[in-house]
Amino acid sequence: MNLRTRYLGLELKNPLVPSASPLSRSLDTAKRLEDAGAAALVMYSLFEEELRHDHDVMDSYLHNQSLGHSEATSFLPMHGDMPSRQDRYLEQLQRLKQTLGIPVIASLNGVTPGGWIEYGKALQQAGADALELNVYYIAGDVNVSGADVEQRYVDMLQELRQHVSLPVAMKLSPQFSSVSNMVGRLEQAGAAGVSMFNRFYQPDIDLDSLRVSPQLHLSSSAESLLAMRWIAILFGRVKLTLAATGGVHTHSDALKMLLAGADVVHLCSTLLLHGPKQLAHILQGMEDWLDDSPYESVEQLKGVLSQRHAGNVSASAYARANYLQLLDSYPPGAGN
Numbered sequence: 304m305n306l307r308t309r310y311l312g313l314e315l316k317n318p319l320v321p322s323a324s325p326l327s328r329s330l331d332t333a334k335r336l337e338d339a340g341a342a343a344l345v346m347y348s349l350f351e352e353e354l355r356h357d358h359d360v361m362d363s364y365l366h367n368q369s370l371g372h373s374e375a376t377s378f379l380p381m382h383g384d385m386p387s388r389q390d391r392y393l394e395q396l397q398r399l400k401q402t403l404g405i406p407v408i409a410s411l412n413g414v415t416p417g418g419w420i421e422y423g424k425a426l427q428q429a430g431a432d433a434l435e436l437n438v439y440y441i442a443g444d445v446n447v448s449g450a451d452v453e454q455r456y457v458d459m460l461q462e463l464r465q466h467v468s469l470p471v472a473m474k475l476s477p478q479f480s481s482v483s484n485m486v487g488r489l490e491q492a493g494a495a496g497v498s499m500f501n502r503f504y505q506p507d508i509d510l511d512s513l514r515v516s517p518q519l520h521l522s523s524s525a526e527s528l529l530a531m532r533w534i535a536i537l538f539g540r541v542k543l544t545l546a547a548t549g550g551v552h553t554h555s556d557a558l559k560m561l562l563a564g565a566d567v568v569h570l571c572s573t574l575l576l577h578g579p580k581q582l583a584h585i586l587q588g589m590e591d592w593l594d595d596s597p598y599e600s601v602e603q604l605k606g607v608l609s610q611r612h613a614g615n616v617s618a619s620a621y622a623r624a625n626y627l628q629l630l631d632s633y634p635p636g637a638g639n
């Protein structure tokens with residue numbers, strides 16, 4: 304069975320790629336993921352806020368030193384003694400590259416174009432095989448239009464591409480008026496892939512303490528339907544590569560994403576819940592299913608159930624027809 308796939312210009316042995324998470328902070332866990340069959344690894348993110356903080360600390364350190372007494376300041380650690388978050392990230396990237404044989408995709412995470420994005424160059428020099436840029440942006444300002452939000456993504460991508468020659472994947476929010484148009488614009492701006500979708504963490508309200516309580520819930524399989532729909536719509540309509548992220552917990556979830564048209568399937572919550580061995584389990588399930596299927600390779604089954612199989616019907620008309628059919632099929636009086 305040929306499970307090979309291509310993502311961001313990389314040849315991968317299979318489509319299973321752990322997405323950005325704390326799992327890549329440990330070399331041992333990363334190695335166990337590779338041993339379980341991971342085809343590549345996306346690192347946890349290096350955040351804009353962390354890079355800006357490092358920059359501010361350095362600024363104030365240099366400033367204070369020049370103002371202080373030479374005797375007193377000689378007790379201060381020199382900059383070289385204080386590894387910054389960026390240094391630690393680069394070291395971890397280098398260690399992952401030395402330990403693993405699979406491609407390592409570094410992740411930048413931020414919301415504004417500007418100087419911090421040039422750190423992409425350091426990630427490239429440290430050996431990253433590709434970059435993911437996660438724009439985790441909640442558009443809460445009444446003065447910021449949808450067009451402004453879209454432009455932010457394009458500007459950030461273009462700025463990053465000025466500093467790196469590596470392929471770049473954009474990790475997207477599902478909250479665009481036209482997801483397809485946004486992906487098309489990113490392709491034109493030079494993205495090599497999109498990762499769909501970012502999962503926004505939603506704060507809850509605690510009625511006992513009357514406080515807002517931010518919570519991190521891991522996903523469930525039901526959430527995979529969101530990415531599955533958009534990947535099915537985009538397959539064959541864009542040339543960049545498509546990664547599905549969100550709600551993939553089983554081999555069935557992963558296979559459905561491929562049938563919809565994904566080039567790779569990201570795993571996170573299921574690995575945090577069950578450990579690296581879960582990846583081997585999912586891979587085995589996929590191989591067993593493929594053995595009994597009419598397909599001989601992942602390439603053959605990719606996109607077989609994409610929206611394209613609906614013929615010439617537009618994506619919107621297709622979705623609307625399904626919607627009407629579904630509402631119609633609900634039995635009257637149910638719930639009585």
Ligand SMILES: Cc1cc2nc3c(=O)[nH]c(=O)nc-3n(C[C@H](O)[C@H](O)[C@H](O)COP(=O)(O)O)c2cc1C
Pocket residue numbers: 322323324325346347348410412437474500501502521522523526548549550551569570571572573575
């Ligand atoms: C604990 C945790 C940490 C995460 N850290 C990052 C991160 O650093 N950067 C990022 O882009 N996504 C991060 N994610 C998002 C995941 O990569 C993934 O896109 C999301 O959890 C949806 O996939 P899942 O349903 O398989 O969990 C994190 C998710 C979790 C649960």
